[in-house]
Amino acid sequence: MVRRTAEPYKIKSVETLAMLSYDERKEALIKAGYNTFLIDSADVYIDLLTDSGTTAMSDAQWGALMTGDEAYAGSKSWKKLEETVREVYGYRYVLPTHQGRGAENILSQLKIKDGDFIPGNMYFTTTRAHQEMNGAKFVDVIIDEAHDPNVNHPFKGNIDLTKLQKVIDDVGAENIPYVCLAVTVNLAGGQPVSMENMKDVYSLCKSNGIDVFLDATRCVENAYFIKEREDGFADKKIAAILKEMLSYSDGCTMSGKKDCLVNIGGFLAMNDEELYIRSRELVVVYEGMPSYGGMAGRDMEAMAIGIREAVDDHYIEHRIQQVRHLGDQLIDAGIPIVLPIGGHAVFLDARKFLPHLKQEDFPAQALAAALYLDSGVRSMERGIISAGRNIETGENNTPKLELVRLTIPRRVYTNNHMNVVVDSIIDLFNKRDEICGLQMDYEPPTLRFFNARFSPLSKSGKLISKENKTMN
Incomplete structure (x- = not known):
């Protein structure tokens, strides 16, 4: 039997997390122009936007x-x-x-x-x-x-x-x-x-x-x-x-x-x-x-x-294993992710997750927005938006990888938080055909992914065509 291990630390202080209703999350998402960077942290349940500066210090x-x-x-x-x-x-x-x-x-x-x-x-x-x-x-x-x-x-x-x-x-x-x-x-x-x-x-x-x-x-x-x-x-x-x-x-x-x-x-x-x-x-x-x-x-x-x-061996082993705890469950559920699982994040393959969307419809941006709408989990687009434009032609750079990054802050969340993320992604995957693409309404001249604003391409104006407002 493989023995399970726990976090190589104990918790001394806690911070209460926001748990907004579906309608409150929808309002926050619209206000942010469907850009997860522009959502207020007070409106986020589990924040996987980045591991940059989000560490819990000892x-x-x-x-x-x-x-x-x-x-x-x-x-x-x-x-x-x-x-x-x-x-x-x-x-x-x-x-x-x-x-x-x-x-x-x-x-x-x-x-x-x-x-x-x-x-x-x-x-x-x-x-x-x-x-x-x-x-x-x-x-x-x-x-x-x-x-x-x-x-x-x-x-x-x-x-x-x-x-x-x-x-x-x-x-x-x-x-x-x-x-x-x-x-x-x-x-x-x-x-x-x-x-x-x-x-x-x-x-x-x-x-x-x-x-x-x-x-x-x-x-x-x-x-x-x-x-x-x-x-x-x-x-x-x-x-x-x-x-x-x-x-x-x-x-x-x-x-x-x-x-x-x-x-x-x-x-x-x-x-x-x-x-x-x-x-x-x-x-x-x-x-x-x-x-x-x-x-x-x-x-x-x-x-x-x-x-x-x-550089403590126990710390870094737990760090990597927590990322794998998230990624392995997604693999087992048939969710398309980047293989092998990396060091700081799990990356959803938005092209395969939303095959009905063209890259010009910003599938990774749409998927990140849908994840927040579904559960209050904030993630980040890493695809055509992040790639920006060719400095010579002005055309969109079109990377082969169109990804949503689920970035795990260091020493912040437990594996139970990762389980919540898994459940939300599986639910979205089961209704992936209902997620529409986005159009860019505002494009900054540089590093556009930080401040760009979007809106749904659907005629109804909804990101997910069949909204389930019974979700918490």
Whole structure:
């Protein structure tokens, strides 16, 4: 018999959740323009919109808030965070930022010139936006398996070395300031990169004089998959695997709001002293002093502790297993999801869930809206809306993956909450033909998924043609 395990923590404080009626949820959804980003959190029952900044901090972290040094310059809390990053991640230089996109902005401004190319293992929205705003073109060099939700590949985040070499040959190494390697790959379904692939990518780039910068936001989750799936790592500690991973890079951008287990903050890390000096000057312009970079001293204290808590083997095992608790039940019920189950979220395959809708009808956006209407569970579209428009043609980018992301915050919900999500999705799947598509009524010029507004395409104006108002 397989012994069941419980959460590696106990609950000290609770927050009451909103449990709106069907009519109240419908009103909230209409007010938000059918965009789950625009729904007030007070109207959400189970919030799976994102794992960014939604972590429940530990008692040690809450206690550390009282010891934060809020000095404008030379903060003791910064020294503690800097030392922790150097020790756990292994980089020589660290600069604090208010969150990950602050680090992306600085790296892009300093490394990119107009006309450059940035190869990467599938785009991420804010990362690509910063690269393009500074004149670069993103080139996807992820393995083909990553674009197929049905392929059960253990490391779908891997870079295809042949594709990468072709980009180098076509545009010239001098026009590639760095390769952007995400660990894990969010938009592929939270898919990891193997240690072997990281090593090979780093070797290829070094032989061509190209830097490798990681999007290390969920690097601990990636380390867990290496321990679980790659030969030679089963008996190693997560902390040791993580440090080896990061050694095959020249630096990273980090959103501390994920694997650093805090609600705000981030950093830019690197090994090159000259780049560090230049970056330090831009931190002053965009973020704040290099000894706080947009974070309060108390946040830096909490992040330093969170970095160490995140590499605890018991913590990360439970983290991954809770995601699987949700995903495995959906698989058993015949719900189409991205395989294999990723590290931070379960991704519904909206194309297969709603096959009667064309991609131009925004099936993932419609499914996310329908899920909220059905049960008050908030999720996120990751498809044609998130992909935005081609900067040259103005046409919609049409990714092969049209997904709804069910993102599980760290240490926040129990498995019973996941069971509620499963029940709602199964009910929706059983009446999927009744869900209509959406039209976009307002489109922001950049990162449109945050603020776009929609309305149902049905003649009745209903998202679900046969509403069941008896639902709670």
